[in-house]
Amino acid sequence: MSEQHSTEDATLRGYRQSIDNIDAALIHLLAERFKITQAVGEYKATHDLPPADPAREERQLARLRALATDSQLDPEFGEKFLRFVIDEVIHHHERIRDDPAN
Secondary structure (H helix, E strand, O other), rough: OOOHHHHHHHHHHHHHHHHHHHHHHHHHHHHHHHHHHHHHHHHHHHHHOOOOHHHHHHHHHHHHHHHHOOOOOOOOHHHHHHHHHHHHHHHHHHHHHHHOOO
């Protein structure tokens, strides 16, 4: 193996290790977020509030699109990612409302 190739492999391994660390952090952050949204779902269910709050969702999407732009992340991607998370949270809130034992 040439020195050039081995340097590239070490560089690539370093990039991949950083990506792996970021992926782990994302999973931990999502887990923490869902612990809190679980509590929100339980609160909504016990206070007879709807699982979704479209006005808040729109405010959040606008806020996070701006954050994505400021962070040089494609705001379309940021919105798609957040929409996926919001939809999953709403699904969890509906389950809690419909079956509080869940």
